Structure formats: structure tokens, C-alpha cells
Amino acid sequence: MKLVKQFIEKDKSGYVTLIPEEFEDMWHVYNLIQKHDQLRAVTIRRIQSESSTGSVDSQRIRLTLSISVDNVDFDTQVGMLRISGRVIVENPHVKLGTFHTIDLEMNRSFTLIKSEWDVIALERVQEACDITKKADVAAVVCQEGLANICLLTSSMTIIRQHIDCPVPRKRKGSVTNYEKGLRRFFEQIYQAILRHIDFDIVKCVILGSPGFVREQLYEYIFAEAVRTDNKTIMQNRSKFIVVHTSTGHKQALQEVMNDPAIKIKLADTKAAQEVQALDQFYEMMNMDPDRAFYGFKDVSKAAERGAIGTLLVTDELFRAADVVKRRQYIALVESARASGGKVFVFSSLHVSGENLNQLTGVAAILNFPLPDLDDEEEEEEVPEDDADLDEDGLPRMHSNQNHDILDAVLG
Numbered sequence: 024m025k026l027v028k029q030f031i032e033k034d035k036s037g038y039v040t041l042i043p044e045e046f047e048d049m050w051h052v053y054n055l056i057q058k059h060d061q062l063r064a065v066t067i068r069r070i071q072s073e074s075s076t077g078s079v080d081s082q083r084i085r086l087t088l089s090i091s092v093d094n095v096d097f098d099t100q101v102g103m104l105r106i107s108g109r110v111i112v113e114n115p116h117v118k119l120g121t122f123h124t125i126d127l128e129m130n131r132s133f134t135l136i137k138s139e140w141d142v143i144a145l146e147r148v149q150e151a152c153d154i155t156k157k158a159d160v161a162a163v164v165c166q167e168g169l170a171n172i173c174l175l176t177s178s179m180t181i182i183r184q185h186i187d188c189p190v191p192r193k194r195k196g197s198v199t200n201y202e203k204g205l206r207r208f209f210e211q212i213y214q215a216i217l218r219h220i221d222f223d224i225v226k227c228v229i230l231g232s233p234g235f236v237r238e239q240l241y242e243y244i245f246a247e248a249v250r251t252d253n254k255t256i257m258q259n260r261s262k263f264i265v266v267h268t269s270t271g272h273k274q275a276l277q278e279v280m281n282d283p284a285i286k287i288k289l290a291d292t293k294a295a296q297e298v299q300a301l302d303q304f305y306e307m308m309n310m311d312p313d314r315a316f317y318g319f320k321d322v323s324k325a326a327e328r329g330a331i332g333t334l335l336v337t338d339e340l341f342r343a344a345d346v347v348k349r350r351q352y353i354a355l356v357e358s359a360r361a362s363g364g365k366v367f368v369f370s371s372l373h374v375s376g377e378n379l380n381q382l383t384g385v386a387a388i389l390n391f392p393l394p395d396l397d398d399e400e401e402e403e404e405v406p407e408d409d410a411d412l413d414e415d416g417l418p419r420m421h422s423n424q425n426h427d428i429l430d431a432v433l434g
Contacts, residue, residue, distance in 0.1 A: 024151035064133035166271030231268035313392035
């Protein structure tokens, strides 16, 4: 997604102008547009005009319309959005208040105006437009003295840093200068990895080269991580894959991506992380049910106590037409993050999102057990008839009833 312009006021009102560039972008847009938002885009409308002789002429014209959103439909087969609503800005060809449907397609810009841009909406814009958020594969292709540190997405490759560090040749009887030069070269690559690769996002780091450079680089990276006590590198050792390439230039990435073994490694990890989180929730329900709750009521109580370690919520809940309900879930996400919890927003198009929707769409794994949450719920569900009984099971007299009985006795 391309962000053309963004303007958000201090009161959170404002607008963004976006250009969706691929199918996934259309899914992001579908999740962004809410009922009562305002949308401005180029559209096609059939206009009828009557001549002086009384004949009616009909033609289709292209014009820019602004509507107040009433309904949003997403055609997942063709990746197109149909947004309908009333026209809110006067136009020479369309009357104010007229209903119109705008078809949003890829590679066409639009402006979305909201009275309140909440944290979930802003994060979705950032996620869709920040190429590094999509780049869950990193690669270092190199040969002696030359390296390219790259981030890969489904549609493009970005070179984050190009390293050119001459390495002296080996000489007979002495390899000291060669080894020093090679260490300098590897150190620059190591620092570039630390600077450009976010291991919370990246699921795989490919080290590719001709010869034995890749193996030497791999050994240097982890020897240096041990020496400097870099836990991030050491904890993500399993993400590093060493492969052979014919060159250290960017073109070598094509060889890497066509390798069937690499394709298996590069399975969609965002979905895999969601599946893993949901599996952990199911496991916790079986092993320690006092640390696993679902449903807004129980999860929000756990959030109030700062107990949430992992919050699982589907994006469908943030598309709710009920503004109050939507704000409740946004507040829940903010509360979980404020207490250090990790939040997974599941796509309702993915099977894991469908499974989570069967659990009301929201669930949490707690940092510590809260066995009294169930007790609180039972207390709240006590029938009114039982609530009016005393400890002996007899009807409890209220103060006004006591006065009435006393008046009757004295009267």
C-alpha cells in the first residue's frame, strides 16, 4: 500500500490518502473503512440529461464523489470493494444526499476521512504501508569483499545495505592480512544484520555465497554473538539458513527463492505464529484452566488486573458497526499492551481466525492464574429470588417491609 498523504489532528480526527497495490492491501482497506466514515474517490456514474426537444440522453462520466459510508462489501474473488452511502459534497452531476456506490480497485487512490482514528486503524495503515513490516524474510548474499543485505516481500526485494570491503589476497607463508581483512568484512555484515533485521518480524535469514564464505560468516556471527552476549542473535539461531549461490550479487536471490527446500522454510509465518498462539491457548485450557479465559467479560476482568500475557482477538471485532463495542475492544488491546502483554490480531480470512471466532473472537493466556474470576461470575448470576433469602433460607425482610409489619402489629 502506498501512503500518499496523512493528516491526523490532536483530537484524532483526520484523513489519509492511500493507493492499494496488491490483494492484501484491499483486505487492509476493508478493515479500515467503517460505517459513517467519509470516502472520497474517483467513480463512474450514469448521468441522464434532457435536451430542449425533450429527448433523454444517457452517458457514463468519470467524477470525484464524497460519500458518507453506509455499507462495505468485499469481493474476495476479484479483490474489489463496493462502498455505498449518501453523497455529502455537492456535485454538478449528482444531488446532495443521493445514494451512490463506489468501486474501489487496486492502483486507484482514495481518501478516507474519520472523526476518530483509533490505535488499531493507525497501526493497520502503518502495517500496510511500511514495507519492512511485510518483509519477513531477510537475506545476506555475499562473496569475499562484497555483500548485499536484503529484505524480501512477495512482490519486491529491498537492498538495505551494500557492503564493499576489499579483502587482501592470501600470500605464500602469511595469511595474517587476509584474515584481518575477512574479519573486518564479516564485522560490517554482522553490524548490518543488527541494524536492519527485526527478528520479531523476520522468520528466516538466508546466508548465501559461492565457495565457503557463507559457512565462515555463519561461524563468525554466532561466535561474535557469544562474545558480546547478544541474546537476540543466539535465540534466533534456528532462523539462519546457509545456502549455495553462484554470486554475491542481488541476482543470486532468484536462485535461493527457487530452491524447494527454501520455499518450505518460507511458509507464511504470520499465520503460523497465530496458529501457535491459539494452540498454546488450547493447551493452557487443558493444563491450567485458571490461566486461560475467553469472552469479553472475563478477558476484560483479567486485563483490569494486569494479568494478560497474550491477547488473541479477531479483526472482525474491530469492524463492528457499534462504535461503543469497537471502542471496548480497542481499550482492551491498549490495556493488555500497557501491562506488557503481547497482542495477536487474527485475520478472519484465516482458519485460525475462524477458530478464534468460535470462542467469541477474543481470548487470553494469563501470566498468573485467576481462579476467582469464575467465582465472581457465579456471584453475579445468583437469581434474584435466591438473593432475597437469608442464611437460613428464609425470606430476607427489607427495612420498609419491617416498618409495614410493625405498623400492622401496633395498629
